[in-house]
Amino acid sequence: MTAFRTCSAIAMLLAIHCAQAADAPVKASVADLIKASRPSDWRPLDPDNTLYMEIPGGRVVIEMAPAFAPNHVANIKALVRERYFDGLAIVRAQDNWVVQWGDPNETEPKPMKTAQRTLPGEFTVPLKNDRHFTRLPDRDGYAPQVGHSNGFPSARDPKSGRAWLTHCYGAVGVGRDNGSDSGGGAELYAVIGHAPRHLDRNITVVGRVVSGMPLLSTLPRGTAPMGFYDTPDKNVPIKAIRLAADVPQAERSKLEVMRTDSAAYQAVVEAQRNRGGPWNKVPAGYIELCNAPIPVREPAVRH
């Protein structure tokens, strides 16, 4: 049974070459392609647009995309630099939906110093803001075109001339009330379930979680309506949110993202679109935007 389990553990649900017959054609898997990639296929996270959210379980790393939400990203940086989030909390975890964090104190909200409490929504931006779009050939139900913009899953509509970030797993957005201009970045959420793409263009998306998703996705679900925690003691405290650029080099997370405009990434997408290996029987022949993995890794130590 060891062989079965070992084989199963490696091969089951993934296109990895377990018990590959010697004469079978080997098709590269996503893991193979990552291994074969060159250093130039990767870029480091931008420290000026990367947040470290420190919670009891560890660090959640969020990369922001200023091209898609310039005012909100600037405002979130102002909030972070005035230490607005430190001591606030994750107040909501709704299954197959989002976790959300911000100020749990409804009666005496934490004052802001330099940041704005609200901003006009940045639900979409002009196409020209997005200089790194690589289109997927696969059709999408929610948008005329979808693809990746410098590491972020995105969509665009050439007719309206607008582009936007999409609500894939790990997307980070700005909570708001009914008004389009009622959010500002002081309440943020991350998607922890099936992509709620119907939120696209209805809310400002500022970036995505690139590391630490399990720290959010495993949080106990709140039992009040919409997954809010029903008592304050259930809130998950935020020790601090810091901009990577403000953290000493030695304490930074060393992460890099595969360049989504590289040939290596196109190969990764194709390996997922038509998975090879002996486990897969029917290739999908299609990839849905939020099923395209965006590889993130710790860079190899260079001597």
Place this chain on the structure above:
Amino acid sequence: MTAFRTCSAIAMLLAIHCAQAADAPVKASVADLIKASRPSDWRPLDPDNTLYMEIPGGRVVIEMAPAFAPNHVANIKALVRERYFDGLAIVRAQDNWVVQWGDPNETEPKPMKTAQRTLPGEFTVPLKNDRHFTRLPDRDGYAPQVGHSNGFPSARDPKSGRAWLTHCYGAVGVGRDNGSDSGGGAELYAVIGHAPRHLDRNITVVGRVVSGMPLLSTLPRGTAPMGFYDTPDKNVPIKAIRLAADVPQAERSKLEVMRTDSAAYQAVVEAQRNRGGPWNKVPAGYIELCNAPIPVREPAVRH
């Protein structure tokens, strides 16, 4: 701030009528439609095809779809009735992917009495097996047609004459090794992340979790490859899996599912496809199969 927070908690990210202007046209939300539905719009779970998995956190309720996997469902019922799963464990939790359960003992696998260890895969079935299909008009990238079959999200290909259950959030499938006939139902998994639709037609899907998903989705992620728990003490013990029909009435979960071939359900889907209310600014005009909610509720007590 209370009003803001109360309003926000109700309205944010959901099309519920918070601070609705008196003269604004009111469009029914999913919650409204569920409230307005008639008893005949719902069906009880079928006790002969419903499993209760009892784990330390509580009960996970799985409804099986024998129309789509007749041999596997029969075999799982045999396994359950010989108490095969009792004392086994959840051995794997991979973020944005699956949790999986079965026999953690690789060297001395638990013997089976009446059940089969493996069966030929039932990845797809003839169209005629599926007598309740209601097609969504929305196009899908992974299949020529998608919709719902008696409460299960499903797909079909009229050309090949085959139908299959799809890997939406909560789908329960049969782990297997490389061979199509290497699974039998003794190792099962549930989807806890974005729908891995590329697994469709590659594995036998037997049903879906209708209650208790948070008990699975919040499990600590395993740190061994593919999310397996790295040491046996991290496995999550399964107290028992029982068929609802074998459990005394008083101990059964009283749940009913909205009939997916009802007009009420079509209205629910439309309310999600084009969400109304003051929060939503841009209706999607589209619904992706795994974003269509399939309402499950405890029936009202009848006097």
